[in-house]
Amino acid sequence: MVKRRLTSNTKQLRALRDELTVLDAQVAHLADDADDARVRSLVSDDGSAERESVDAQRHVDAQSSYRSSIVAKIAELERRQDELLDELGS
DSSP: OHHHHHHHHHHHHHHHHHHHHHHHHHHHHHHHHHHHHHHHHHHOOOHHHHHHHHHHHHHHHHHHHHHHHHHHHHHHHHHHHHHHHHHHHO
């Protein structure tokens, strides 16, 4: 039973770490886009450039928040994995 839970936990960890890798790339790309939009809004007289900048930053914030939840899930699964390994070793 412990081995089965450990295997499941390991699969979940692997999937979340893969997702984190993708999220890191997405957040970096979105942050670059948000920076570009912010610069465009500073030099533009058009109000739409400001809205685009705000929207781009919202996307960065949302993805960053989601990334933080994935990091927390990974930490929890790592903690659970340690418990299962201790249980297996007993």
